[in-house]
Amino acid sequence: xxxxxxxxxxxxxxxxxxxxxxxxxxxxxxxxxxxxxxxxxxxxxxxxxxxxxxxxxxxxxxxxxxxxxxxxxxxxxxxxxxxxxxxxxxxxxxxxxxxxxxxxxxxxxxxxxxxxxxxxxxxxxxxxxxxxxxxxxxxxxxxxxxxxxxxxxxxxxxxxxxxxxxxxxxxxxxxxxxxxxxxxxxxxxxxxxxxxxxxxxxxxxxxxxxxxxxxxxxxxxxxxxxxxxxxxxxxxxxxxxxxxxxxxxxxxxxxxxxxxxxxxxxxxxxxxxxxxxxxxxxxxxxxxxx
Numbered sequence: 001x002x003x004x005x006x007x008x009x010x011x012x013x014x015x016x017x018x019x020x021x022x023x024x025x026x027x028x029x030x031x032x033x034x035x036x037x038x039x040x041x042x043x044x045x046x047x048x049x050x051x052x053x054x055x056x057x058x059x060x061x062x063x064x065x066x067x068x069x070x071x072x073x074x075x076x077x078x079x080x081x082x083x084x085x086x087x088x089x090x091x092x093x094x095x096x097x098x099x100x101x102x103x104x105x106x107x108x109x110x111x112x113x114x115x116x117x118x119x120x121x122x123x124x125x126x127x128x129x130x131x132x133x134x135x136x137x138x139x140x141x142x143x144x145x146x147x148x149x150x151x152x153x154x155x156x157x158x159x160x161x162x163x164x165x166x167x168x169x170x171x172x173x174x175x176x177x178x179x180x181x182x183x184x185x186x187x188x189x190x191x192x193x194x195x196x197x198x199x200x201x202x203x204x205x206x207x208x209x210x211x212x213x214x215x216x217x218x219x220x221x222x223x224x225x226x227x228x229x230x231x232x233x234x235x236x237x238x239x240x241x242x243x244x245x246x247x248x249x250x251x252x253x254x255x256x257x258x259x260x261x262x263x264x265x266x267x268x269x270x271x272x273x274x275x276x277x278x279x280x281x282x283x284x285x286x287x288x289x290x
Contacts (some may be wrong), residue, residue, distance in 0.1 A: 005158050005182050008138065009263050011070050011099060013046025015254075015289050018074055018186050018268040020051035021276035023058035029276045034065030036277045041069045043286040049074030049104065049161070049186065049266045055081055056089035056103070063097045070099075074161055074186065074266065075106035075143040078126045079113040087133030094139070103135070104161050106143030109212045120148055127156045141182060145169075145218040150176040158182050159263075164206075164215050166222055166240045167260040174261030184264040185257055190244035191269070191281050198244035203232030205270045206241070242270070247288055254289070 017040055024030055040048055047070040050058050059071040076086065086103070093101040105126070107119035123142070131137070142153040144160040150173050153160035159182030162173060170185055177183055188205060192198040209215050210229045219237070228237040243253035257265050267285060271278040
């Protein structure tokens with residue numbers, strides 16, 4: 001889709017926060033979501049991404065608790081939610097909170113989705129159904145990794161939200177998407193200057209992803225091999241997909257995604273703390289970036 005994305009890029013800003021806990025249905029965690037969202041908005045983050053296969057309705061508490069925050073699904077699995085229902089829910093949110101909800105869609109992975117088959121064709125059919133139901137392409141992005149899905153993000157959505165990628169992937173994605181589309185990669189962040197501690201935390205967070213075929217295929221396209229995937233990930237892999245270190249190194253690493261063509265970076269804090277919302281780390285990131 002050519003043009004028309006300037007307002008969306010302004011709305012999401014340069015940096016946002018990605019968190020699976022912001023869509024939690026656990027009562028004790030869910031009770032904290034409105035305050036967490038309000039603090040993120042106060043800190044200067046313009047968008048939040050709801051991880052762990054959220055539905056549209058998971059955005060409601062955050063939209064109600066804030067005045068201008070963009071809330072995005074990062075990502076809604078097309079296997080879990082019917083297109084007509086999603087379109088109707090998006091329309092309701094647009095009416096209640098104009099311009100503040102962004103639908104992130106993805107095909108998930110074989111083994112996680114029971115009906116997983118022909119993912120590209122399934123996404124095309126899902127987008128056809130959304131279009132028929134009136135859901136606006138300028139209010140959706142795709143969780144695209146490979147060239148075909150990135151091209152589809154350009155043609156049938158406002159852009160792409162790639163996950164578990166590097167600045168090199170970002171540069172390649174920008175080349176496929178063109179200048180107009182929104183490119184909003186997720187980037188994991190460990191706020192530690194200790195290499196051993198940072199990489200230990202990073203490996204714990206990466207373990208589940210290094211068993212999923214779509215991520216492994218994407219990383220192989222970037223030049224990583226089976227040796228990089230063993231034992232929780234090589235130092236080379238960890239350092240490529242996770243930003244960590246002292247302040248200057250963190251700024252440089254996050255900035256590398258922006259320099260490679262990202263309009264927006266969705267930051268996922270990796271922490272050893274038991275609390276679902278790493279507020280101290282969010283505050284420190286805001287100090288570093290704004």
